[in-house]
Amino acid sequence: MNSLTLGFIPLTDCAPLVVAEAKGFFADEGLDVTLSREASWATIRDKVTVGALDAAHMLAPMALAATAGAGGPVAPMIAPLALAVNGAGVTLSNRLSQALPMGAQSLQEIAGALAAFIDQRRAGGEPPLTFAVVFPYSMHNYALRYWLAEAGVDLDRDVRLVVTPPPRMVEQLRTGQVDGVCVGAPWNAVATRGGLGRVALRTSQFWPAGPDKVLGAGAHFAEDDRLPPLLRALVQAQAWCDVAEHRDELASLLAQPNYVGAAAEAIAPAIGDELIFHRDGAGVPRLEHARWFLAQMRRWKQIGAELDADALIARVYRPDLALAALQATGLGPEALTPPGPLFDGKSFDAG
């Protein structure tokens, strides 16, 4: 049997890896897979880089940033599969939600109300609000920044952005160390179920069917004989995850402490509703998504203007490999609809 070690972070969208293991999709493809739960995204990136992990559950922008050498050494990677679309959200603390007018409903209205509140605090000489995201190179960081910047918030001056491990965000909302968090499922649901805040934004509203995690691997893995069976097993697991009748079983499976380690009741609601693993080409890494990520990296000065974005994307994003696995398993989409616009009606490549 072919052995592989795959890393993951305790988040609902690690489901395809867990399901492929638990439901025997790996075994059916002749793979002997060890799943390794990791404590940080930095560890995931480093272990993939040095080969301690063959592939991993990874923040989509991380694969691009590592290949570009942004914020660290150059570590060429590929993203041959998207693990899911949607799933993240912004939760505001009770104190902050209560300070905002009740009428604010749409993303624009809430951001506008937030911006007005932030202005008012600054005029009163109060310290800036603190928001936590999971990593500098993440959909979470970019969505939060984009949303607030649209409402006129100056991200450098008006708010303090910190990086916090997801499970700890819930605790920090409780103690008031942070005023808001942008994090993936199930942690927004865990926070709201605990009465610790209100969800103000879901990435499914921010950018319907927008990107979040990919399967990330070292660039050399593109030529590895184990990659095609790995992708075949994962796309079958993704299709399994989307079946409505499997929702409760999947939630209970992920709830186990060696996987996500949160209540099944907090995990279940997002599955199939928010988080889509397979339907409508959710598993195909879209070049448009990568283009938006690179535009955000540029906007927030994480990369220089001189970087050749299209060349980088072509090296990292490999929809061809996902599509080959989908065709081989008979799960292929008839046609891929291009990604739609963001909540503000702007297209994906707008800065």
Add this chain to the structure above:
Amino acid sequence: MRVLVIDPDPARAALVAEGLDGVDPLEVRQTAQFDAAEVASFSPDIIVVACDSADRDTLESLREAGETNPRPVVMFADRSEPGLAEQAIRAGVAAYIVDGLAPARVRPILEVAMTRFSLMQQLRGDLAKAKANLESRKVVDRAKGLLMKERGLDEDAAYKLLRKLAMDTGRPIGAVATDLLAFAGVLKGDAS
């Protein structure tokens, strides 16, 4: 020397303190998890953290954000992951990663880490300065070109004029050149 050990297990901080015995003055503080306020108030010379700590992302983001007062971070891998440290060093992933933590190795490792860190900081500073110098030279060249064309000066005279302007106003020559170009643009109607 002030050392902050971020680890839920106080044993590791004790081990670091043992390894640094004889360093004077020495203060080793242990904290279960990263706390920005504590780091700011304690102001450690170096931070020690396990590479399987959930705080790694936070520490890394501080470096990313170009924190005003960055600190070297030493990471160590547990023996449960043999070879990871060597591989990581070879791949350039982390400069300060060690297998396990034995008291005898603590001091040299921390000292090397701090030296390398200040070297890196200096290199980073030099690079930024070199970039700024290059930029300034380009601006000066363009300002010289403008003076040569508009005032009919040769290159040497144009440069001397710029230098005189800089000395008279007590500002860097790059800043004077930038202003000159901007004013010329306004006079031509570029920024009307």
